[in-house]
Amino acid sequence: MSGPLKGIRVLDLTRVLAGPFATQILADLGAEVIKVERPGTGDDTRGWGPPYVKDAQGNDTTETTYFAGCNRGKKSVTLDLADAHAQKRIRELAGKCDVLVENYKVGDLARYGLDYASLHESYPGLIYCSITGFGQSGPYAERAGYDPIAQAMCGMMSVTGEPVERPGTTPQRVGVAVVDLMSGQYSVIGILAALLHRQQTGEGQHIDIGLLDVGVASMANIASAYLGAGVVSKRNGGVHPSVLPSQVFECADGYVIVAAANDAQFRKLCEAAGRPEMARDERFATNSARVRNRAVVTPLLEAIFRARPVAHWTDALAGVGVSCGPIYSMDQVFDDPQVRARGMVVEIPYAPAGTLKMTASPIRMSATPPAHDVPPPLLGEHNREVL
Numbered sequence: 001m002s003g004p005l006k007g008i009r010v011l012d013l014t015r016v017l018a019g020p021f022a023t024q025i026l027a028d029l030g031a032e033v034i035k036v037e038r039p040g041t042g043d044d045t046r047g048w049g050p051p052y053v054k055d056a057q058g059n060d061t062t063e064t065t066y067f068a069g070c071n072r073g074k075k076s077v078t079l080d081l082a083d084a085h086a087q088k089r090i091r092e093l094a095g096k097c098d099v100l101v102e103n104y105k106v107g108d109l110a111r112y113g114l115d116y117a118s119l120h121e122s123y124p125g126l127i128y129c130s131i132t133g134f135g136q137s138g139p140y141a142e143r144a145g146y147d148p149i150a151q152a153m154c155g156m157m158s159v160t161g162e163p164v165e166r167p168g169t170t171p172q173r174v175g176v177a178v179v180d181l182m183s184g185q186y187s188v189i190g191i192l193a194a195l196l197h198r199q200q201t202g203e204g205q206h207i208d209i210g211l212l213d214v215g216v217a218s219m220a221n222i223a224s225a226y227l228g229a230g231v232v233s234k235r236n237g238g239v240h241p242s243v244l245p246s247q248v249f250e251c252a253d254g255y256v257i258v259a260a261a262n263d264a265q266f267r268k269l270c271e272a273a274g275r276p277e278m279a280r281d282e283r284f285a286t287n288s289a290r291v292r293n294r295a296v297v298t299p300l301l302e303a304i305f306r307a308r309p310v311a312h313w314t315d316a317l318a319g320v321g322v323s324c325g326p327i328y329s330m331d332q333v334f335d336d337p338q339v340r341a342r343g344m345v346v347e348i349p350y351a352p353a354g355t356l357k358m359t360a361s362p363i364r365m366s367a368t369p370p371a372h373d374v375p376p377p378l379l380g381e382h383n384r385e386v387l
Helices: 018-028 065-069 082-094 115-121 147-153 178-201 213-216 222-230 261-272 287-292 296-308 310-319 337-342
Strands: 009-013 032-037 052-054 058-065 076-080 101-102 129-133 208-209 244-251 253-260 321-324 345-350 352-358
Touching: 009 018, 009 082, 018 032, 018 076, 018 101, 018 129, 018 178, 032 082, 052 065, 058 065, 065 352, 076 208, 082 115, 101 178, 115 129, 129 178, 147 213, 178 208, 178 213, 208 213, 213 222, 244 296, 253 310, 261 287, 261 310, 287 296, 310 321
Parallel strands: 009 032, 009 101, 032 076, 101 129, 129 208
Antiparallel strands: 052 058, 244 253, 253 321, 345 352
C-alpha cells in the first residue's frame, strides 16, 4: 500500500454502507484494511443484487455493484463471530491493528469480548470507532437505526420534496443514503484526529458516531434558522427559501438549476435573457424584494427559461458568471467533459469481470494522492494471507 496512511492497519467489522464507506476512504488513502465477513454469505450487500457487475460480454457476474462500490482496496477474511476460536483470532488481529471500525448494535460485540472496553484493556493504543443508528447513549441507543430513519428524524425529510402547498405531496428521502455517507466521512475525520492524538500521547480512544447525530449536524443553516430565530423550515421543492432565483427551471428540452446568489448576478441573468428591464424593476431589484414578490417574478422567469434548451442556458449563464447547471441522469453525469477531465471514473483489474469501473476518490493531494488500483475482494480471498 502507498499513500498518506501507509503503515496504518484497520480491522473492519462493518457491513452495508456507512462503515464500509469509511474504511474504503481509509484504504484509498493507503491504510491496510482487513474486512471480517460472515462465512458463506459475507457482507449483507454481497446479496443485494441485481444489479450485478457485468463482465466484458455484458453478462452478470455473481458480484453485486453495491458491494463493489464501497469495498475496494480491502482484504477479506471469513470468521464467525459466534465461534469462540474466531473471537480469539479477531482479538489477535485487533492487537496487530491501529484502528477497529464496527457498526454492530450497541452491546452486541460485548458478548464476544470484542467491545471497546474489553479490547482497550489489552490494547490501550487501539482506536475503536463505533457507528450506530443512535449512538452509544440515550434512550434510543439500543434501537436499530438506518439511513432513512435518520433522514426522517433529523428533519431532512421535512424539507425535502415538493412544496407543502402542492396537493398530494409528501416528505421525501434524499435519493442517495446521504446520512450513511456523511457518517462514514465523519468517522474518517474522527479516526484521523484520533491517530494524531495517539501520535502525541500514545493513547487510543473510542469514537462514537450516531447516524441521527450526523443527520442533525448536517441540517446546518436549516437547524441554525430554528435555533437562532425559531424558524421551522418547510419543503420547497427545488426552490431556495431565502434566495431568488435559486431553483429548478424547466427548459425546452430538460431542466436546469440556477443559483443567482446576489443582485449583481440577477442583473447578469436578466441581461443574458434579453430582459435587462426586469433587474431595474423595484419589485425585483434586490434579493429581499424578489423573495417578497416570489409569486410575481417566478412565473416570469419560468416562461423565459422554457423558451430555450438546456445547453443555451448553461452556456449563456456560465458566460456571464451566473451559476447554472443541467440536471443530469447518471449516464449524462459520466459523459460530462468536466467529470471526464477530473478523472472521476477509474478502471481497475477485477477477476470476476476482467475490469471494473468505479468512481474515483474526490480528494486531490499534490504529494500523496489516493490510490484506487486494488479491487473489491472476493469473499474470504485473503484468509490464508491474513490468518
